[in-house]
Amino acid sequence: MHLSTGARTLAAAITSVLLLGAFGTAASADVPETTITLGKGGTLTLPASDNVRDTITINATTDATTRATAYVRQAGTEESVFDLASLYLAEPGVEYAITVPTLRDYVPGTYELVVTPEVGSPSVTEFTVGSGKPSSVALALSAPTIYSWTKKSPNTSTATVTATDETGLKVAFTGSVKATVGGTTVSLPLTAKGNPATGTVGSAKAVIKASALKAGTGTVKATVKGAGSAQVSSAGSTLKVVHTSVTGVKLTASATSVFPVKDGYRDSVKLTVTPTSSVSGSVPATGTVKITHGGKTVTSWKLTSTAKRTFTWGGRNNGSIKPGTYVATVSIKGPEGTTKTASKSLTVSSKKLVTKTATRQYKASAIMKKYMALDYYEDGACYRDWDVTGDVFCEAYDAYNYDPLALISQGKIPVPADVVSAQKFGGATVKLTTTWGYVSGDTLWTYDTKELGTAKSAMAKKGTQTLGALKLPETSRTVHVTYGLGEYASAQAKTIKAVYTYKTLQ
Numbered sequence: 001m002h003l004s005t006g007a008r009t010l011a012a013a014i015t016s017v018l019l020l021g022a023f024g025t026a027a028s029a030d031v032p033e034t035t036i037t038l039g040k041g042g043t044l045t046l047p048a049s050d051n052v053r054d055t056i057t058i059n060a061t062t063d064a065t066t067r068a069t070a071y072v073r074q075a076g077t078e079e080s081v082f083d084l085a086s087l088y089l090a091e092p093g094v095e096y097a098i099t100v101p102t103l104r105d106y107v108p109g110t111y112e113l114v115v116t117p118e119v120g121s122p123s124v125t126e127f128t129v130g131s132g133k134p135s136s137v138a139l140a141l142s143a144p145t146i147y148s149w150t151k152k153s154p155n156t157s158t159a160t161v162t163a164t165d166e167t168g169l170k171v172a173f174t175g176s177v178k179a180t181v182g183g184t185t186v187s188l189p190l191t192a193k194g195n196p197a198t199g200t201v202g203s204a205k206a207v208i209k210a211s212a213l214k215a216g217t218g219t220v221k222a223t224v225k226g227a228g229s230a231q232v233s234s235a236g237s238t239l240k241v242v243h244t245s246v247t248g249v250k251l252t253a254s255a256t257s258v259f260p261v262k263d264g265y266r267d268s269v270k271l272t273v274t275p276t277s278s279v280s281g282s283v284p285a286t287g288t289v290k291i292t293h294g295g296k297t298v299t300s301w302k303l304t305s306t307a308k309r310t311f312t313w314g315g316r317n318n319g320s321i322k323p324g325t326y327v328a329t330v331s332i333k334g335p336e337g338t339t340k341t342a343s344k345s346l347t348v349s350s351k352k353l354v355t356k357t358a359t360r361q362y363k364a365s366a367i368m369k370k371y372m373a374l375d376y377y378e379d380g381a382c383y384r385d386w387d388v389t390g391d392v393f394c395e396a397y398d399a400y401n402y403d404p405l406a407l408i409s410q411g412k413i414p415v416p417a418d419v420v421s422a423q424k425f426g427g428a429t430v431k432l433t434t435t436w437g438y439v440s441g442d443t444l445w446t447y448d449t450k451e452l453g454t455a456k457s458a459m460a461k462k463g464t465q466t467l468g469a470l471k472l473p474e475t476s477r478t479v480h481v482t483y484g485l486g487e488y489a490s491a492q493a494k495t496i497k498a499v500y501t502y503k504t505l506q
């Protein structure tokens with residue numbers, strides 16, 4: 001039963017008279033006022049009896065023994081909305097707990113607890129009543145990426161959902177989590193209940209399984225409602241579902257043709273398989289690499305994972321050389337998904353390398369076309385057709401500043417085109433032979449694939465002189481010849497012969 005302000009005043013007056021009669025003297029009218037101190041109020045949450053902040057406790061202390069009345073009112077009003085049982089504060093300085101319950105009659109807002117001693121002024125403290133209706137919903141995923149293959153983790157993502165009302169405190173709710181990925185949707189129920197032991201509410205959880213969704217990237221959203229409230233949704237969280245599958249495969253060959261005859265040139269071909277998958281690292285797979293000819297399998301290898309592999313094929317068909325077009329094909333499938341394939345055509349030839357030689361004869365003047373005098377007055381020189389047609393005669397004078405060379409003569413020999421094209425087979429060389437008609441003093445002659453190089457060199461001697469074989473790396477198109485004359489040296493070169501040794505397929 002609620003009491004009006006006038007009724008409370010009358011009750012207080014009656015109580016005072018009764019107390020005076022009980023204690024029997026008019027002197028009790030001089031009893032000093034009692035001061036009651038109230039602690040801070042908390043927050044109650046609607047609705048009542050849902051085990052979520054259904055009561056709050058407010059502590060009261062007194063400076064003297066007293067009885068007191070207590071009631072609850074909305075802030076800014078005087079009218080009681082609930083009267084509490086009368087209080088007896090026996091010991092000064094001791095905290096007494098006042099329990100304030102949640103009532104169905106409450107509306108959300110700010111309320112006051114008013115406690116009045118027998119003698120003295122009322123004490124007031126505020127507390128809040130929350131609606132308990134979700135106004136904000138938060139969703140968090142334990143894993144933003146999950147895998148449908150059981151041997152790749154995580155396979156699930158736990159959605160943790162909380163809801164708060166306008167007070168910012170968690171409230172009870174029911175609802176669902178919806179995950180939409182790859183065109184599929186999974187809906188999971190949610191319930192967050194109050195704990196009667198603590199009077200609080202925690203989070204609701206739902207476990208999303210990758211196996212229930214298709215591969216892709218989508219969103220997860222929670223939609224909840226409280227008692228008598230409208231639905232409220234969380235923001236969407238991104239969820240990626242990955243199927244552990246082979247997404248592609250690449251097949252490369254070290255060469256497009258193979259020459260199985262054992263001569264060191266493309267006796268075999270290396271086939272490299274490079275799969276790509278939807279996940280990082282190598283995963284189990286099943287597959288094969290086959291080489292076929294005329295629709296029949298010549299040889300094959302197994303694949304057991306998505307790791308990069310290289311296989312070597314010697315180009316033979318059932319142990320023999322059968323020229324023609326062959327096809328290498330790779331097929332591979334991961335734990336999930338579809339099979340991926342790639343192929344490469346290969347040509348088998350029965351040709352083999354044979355060694356050939358080619359000789360080119362030159363007059364010296366056709367090769368040695370320039371010179372540079374290094375003496376003090378640059379008197380040194382080279383002369384063409386000096387003694388016989390086509391010869392070159394070089395004469396040096398004093399060396400400048402005691403340098404070892406007083407004159408340099410240079411020339412170039414073009415490598416024949418068929419030798420250049422054969423250099424890719426390896427083993428190409430050239431030997432130069434110079435016929436010296438006259439040599440006086442020190443003359444060094446060299447040849448190399450580099451200008452002024454000294455890969456092959458010797459001191460010139462009268463007569464026919466041959467130096468060692470010079471290797472011709474692939475794309476070598478010029479042989480550089482150099483004569484270096486010392487102080488006061490002279491030399492006559494008549495002819496230069498180049499003998500090339502190279503390999504070709506036949």
